């Protein structure tokens with residue numbers, strides 16, 4: 618990916634994009650754990666305080682493991698497709714225990730018990746980074762909604778709307794990265810979607826009255842955070 622400079626104003630610089638606290642560390646967006654090596658160049662970085670950074674890391678690890686387990690239909694690290702996550706799960710006892718106890722078999726089908734708040738916090742964190750990084754609109758307030766659903770559970774109409782939303786009625790702020798992308802081509806910018814790593818992660822930032830960040834994780838989970 619090309620690194621696009623954020624030429625917007627100073628609103629999102631110098632404080633934690635999650636809580637407005639003191640900027641101490643950089644958060645990679647998406648987290649490196651969600652991507653395979655070699656990592657794409659120029660991953661987005663968002664300022665974060667230590668407390669939020671730590672909380673985010675736990676939720677991100679949970680979500681990465683959960684997704685791989687659901688996709689594999691097993692919490693056995695040897696059966697997971699992404700080596701990075703398999704390695705983490707094999708070495709992290711508490712995560713492994715969490716994954717083991719998250720699934721049960723009902724009528725021959727595996728049912729996963731999801732810690733909804735962890736998933737919500739994990740997605741919200743990313744959305745806050747993108748709001749600040751892509752749209753230059755830092756949002757530390759609570760969003761209107763945080764939604765997620767497997768793509769395969771969506772109706773054809775829902776998928777169509779999710780994948781190809783109407784052109785934003787209001788364009789992103791001049792100087793923001795999303796604005797820059799409208800004039801930069803050949804940057805994995807397809808139909809508004811920015812593909813960070815094929816098969817693993819893509820996202821879209823929409824600014825049409827409300828502010829919406831859409832993400833697709835592992836081409837499995839469709840997510841949207843709206844303010």
Ligand SMILES: [Zn+2]
Pocket residue numbers: 633634635636637638639665666667668669670
């Ligand atoms: Zn913070």
